[in-house]
Amino acid sequence: MTQQLDRARLAVDVRRRARPWAPLAPAVLTVLIVGVQLGRAPLWRDELATWSAAGRPLPDLWRMLGGIDAVSGPYYVFLHGWIALFGDSVVALRLPSLLAMAGAAALTTQLGTRLFGARAGLVAGLLFAVVPSTSRYGQEARGYAFAALFAVLATLLLVRAVDRPTGWRFVGYGLALLGLGLCNVVGLLVVAGHAAAAIGIRRAVIGFAATVGTVAVLLSPLLWRGRGQQDAQLNWVPKPGLADLVDLPGSVLQAAAVGGALIVLAAVGWALTRGRWPTVLALSVMLPALLLFTAGRLAPFWVPRYLLFTVSLLCVLAAIGVTRLRLAHALALVAVIAVLGAPAQVGLRRTHEWPRTAPVDYPAAVAVIGANAQPGDGIVYEPRAGWRMLDVAVARGLGGAAPRDVLVRQTAIERGELRATECGDPAACLAAAGADRLWLLSDGDLANPLAAVPGEKGAALRAAYTTRQIWHEPGLTVALLTSR
Numbered sequence: 001m002t003q004q005l006d007r008a009r010l011a012v013d014v015r016r017r018a019r020p021w022a023p024l025a026p027a028v029l030t031v032l033i034v035g036v037q038l039g040r041a042p043l044w045r046d047e048l049a050t051w052s053a054a055g056r057p058l059p060d061l062w063r064m065l066g067g068i069d070a071v072s073g074p075y076y077v078f079l080h081g082w083i084a085l086f087g088d089s090v091v092a093l094r095l096p097s098l099l100a101m102a103g104a105a106a107l108t109t110q111l112g113t114r115l116f117g118a119r120a121g122l123v124a125g126l127l128f129a130v131v132p133s134t135s136r137y138g139q140e141a142r143g144y145a146f147a148a149l150f151a152v153l154a155t156l157l158l159v160r161a162v163d164r165p166t167g168w169r170f171v172g173y174g175l176a177l178l179g180l181g182l183c184n185v186v187g188l189l190v191v192a193g194h195a196a197a198a199i200g201i202r203r204a205v206i207g208f209a210a211t212v213g214t215v216a217v218l219l220s221p222l223l224w225r226g227r228g229q230q231d232a233q234l235n236w237v238p239k240p241g242l243a244d245l246v247d248l249p250g251s252v253l254q255a256a257a258v259g260g261a262l263i264v265l266a267a268v269g270w271a272l273t274r275g276r277w278p279t280v281l282a283l284s285v286m287l288p289a290l291l292l293f294t295a296g297r298l299a300p301f302w303v304p305r306y307l308l309f310t311v312s313l314l315c316v317l318a319a320i321g322v323t324r325l326r327l328a329h330a331l332a333l334v335a336v337i338a339v340l341g342a343p344a345q346v347g348l349r350r351t352h353e354w355p356r357t358a359p360v361d362y363p364a365a366v367a368v369i370g371a372n373a374q375p376g377d378g379i380v381y382e383p384r385a386g387w388r389m390l391d392v393a394v395a396r397g398l399g400g401a402a403p404r405d406v407l408v409r410q411t412a413i414e415r416g417e418l419r420a421t422e423c424g425d426p427a428a429c430l431a432a433a434g435a436d437r438l439w440l441l442s443d444g445d446l447a448n449p450l451a452a453v454p455g456e457k458g459a460a461l462r463a464a465y466t467t468r469q470i471w472h473e474p475g476l477t478v479a480l481l482t483s484r
Contacts (some may be wrong), residue, residue, distance in 0.1 A: 022118060023106035026125025030105040033129060034098045034138035037349045039090040042362050043396075044352040047141040048389040049418050051088060051396055054079035056413060063416040068233055071226040074182040075143035094138075097145035101138035104149040105129050108312040111156045112319050115277045119327060124319035126334045127262070128312050132254035132344035137308055140352060144308045147184035150176050151309035155284065158194055158208075159277070165203035174211040181219045185226060186306040188219070189291050190313075193284025197276065230299065236387070237300035244302065245293050251304035252311065255344040261337055262318045269320030281317050285310045305354075353475070360443075360475030362390075366397030368471045368478045369439050373398075378406035378435035380461065382442045382453050384422050390441050390476075391420060406433035407457070427460035438465055440479040445472055449479045 043051065053061060053069065053076045061080060065073040079096070086092045108128045113121025128134055137144040154176035161169035180187040191212050198204035244251075249259025266285070270278045289307055296302030322330045351359035369379070379402065381390040392412075394402050407422045407429050415421065423429040430438075440461070442449040450467050452458075465481035472478075 019118070022113065022122060023109040023125060025122065026105040026109050026129045027102045029126065029129040030102045030134060030138070031098065033345075034101055034135045036135075038094055038098065038139055040349050041139065041352050042360070043090060043093070043141065043393075044354075044360065045387050045389040047093065047352070048362070048392045048396065049387075050076070050079065050141045051093065052389070052392045052412065052418060054083055055088060056080075060413050060416070064413075064418070066225075067416050068229055068418055070229060071185050071222060072143060073222075075146065079141070093141035097140055097142070098138045100145035100149045101134050104145070104152050104312055105134070107149070107152045107156055108315055111152055111159070111312070112316045114156065114159055115316070116273070116320050117323065119323040119330065120316070120319045123322050123330050123334060124312075124316040126331070127315040127318060127337060130334060130338035130341065131258055131262070131311065131315070132341040132348060133252060133308060133311055135345055136254045136348045136352070137305070139348065143183040144305060147180055147187045147309045148312060150180035150183055151187055151190055152312040154180055154190065155194070155281075155313060158197055161207060162197045162201060162204045165201065165207050167207070170207040170211045174215050177211070177215045178218060180309065181215065181222070184306065184309065185219070185223060186288075186292060186301075187309040188215075189288035190284050190309060192287040192291060193280055193282075196283050197280045230301075234300040234303075237296070237302055239300075240293055240296045240302040244304075245289070248289055248293075248304055248307070252307050253341075254348065255341045257340040258337060258344070261340060262314055265318035265321055265333075266314055269317045269322070272321050272324065278317065278320060281313045285314050285317070358475055361473050362393035362476070363397060364473040365441060365471075365476040365478050366394055368473065369394065369403065369441070370398050370401065372480065373401070373403050373439065374437060376435060377403040377437045377439060378433050379403035379439040379441065380407055380453075380457075381405075382440065382449070382457075384420065387419075388443050389418075390443065394441065403439050404433070404435070406430060406435055406438065422457070426457045427463070430460055430464050436483050437468075438481040438483075440481055442477045442479070444475070444477065446477040449477045450481065 049069070053064060053072070056064065058080065061076060065076070079093070082096060083092070086095070105125050105128045109121045109125030111121070112124035137148070154173060157169065157173040157176050161173050177188065177191070180190070195208065198208040247256070249263050250256030251259070253259040253262065266282070270282050288310055292301060292307060322333055325333070353360050379394065384391070384407070391405065407426060409421045409423045412418055412420045440449055440453070442452065446452050448467070449470065450462060450465070453461055461481070464483060466484055467479055468482045469480045470477065
């Protein structure tokens, strides 16, 4: 009787596998969740960099990629075309990431279904839809959502290729890996876990090795260029410690409780099944983290969001154990995960700032300047160095109506960079500009922003100007200075 029941359940599960609409539920849920207040959080500094790069004419963009951020070049080129079609509003810039996350949810469902049954696939897709990281990076105009999409696609195509090793199936796997590398080169670390899938299958070993080797050759110019730009682009990244590794699940999933819960569920799922594919998935989650941690100890690489591509695989592992429950209980557990992530879901719709989580309201500060500026006004930014993107925020918000940048020596476009440079003699540049009124846009909540400007720049400003009025907006301070 027990065997007959098992066969009956298997027959039902096979029929469920054949339902092509099954991935739609997690995909639609992802669109609904990620789409809530898609444009509410202001573009943060990384997204401002995206807007600055993707909005340039292609020759200027190409010149910029020769000096910085080449690894994001494919995404910038894609978004350049997207902006030409749909504009550069906050929603328009973020919409491709939302769609990529919806696709990743659907593919996560398919991966779980193919490996462990329809119930596992559904639970995996729903888990992916509700975790905060899906909303966080589905609402960000960067390439991470596409990396998540291509990582789960590559894993699904690897399953097909190993099940029946043919050249064309490995070509499909290779194209997915190529897409992953073009979106996020760190995502290629997933092949460390994928390698375990081919062990013991001669044709699969050959196909896997040939595919990975070919992709590595194709991506080598991008990897070489990115390695040469690393110091300029990632010099702010600290060296990780053991505490960072312990906190990693929460950092990637955007909520410690969610990260901890998924790790426990994934461990249970692996312990209950163990076979080839649970082990491959586990290695595809763990090895990239350990490799990035090791690399981060040697060079500035440790940025937790680079590992977003592992989340879908973690969700599939977590779903294995959950599917031993009744469907209603499994869905209730998905709901518990969603509740655990609710505070993070609320927070990420206020700000995308990282590593600090206090909002930085660029549009509000720019609106103050726009509402009170007069013809002939100038503007100064503090800090200009680093990655605060204050001048980019003003350029985006005010365009040609922005006050004149009185200290700029070379704009970012003129430099072929993401950041402008300032003149070496601030006093002479201020005198040459001859502005009676000067706007000072500063990072942080400052009681006396003029006094806080350091060095020769600050001395020159204080000698020529006095503070007339100060506005405080979240994370920023706007001051109107008038000449003495």
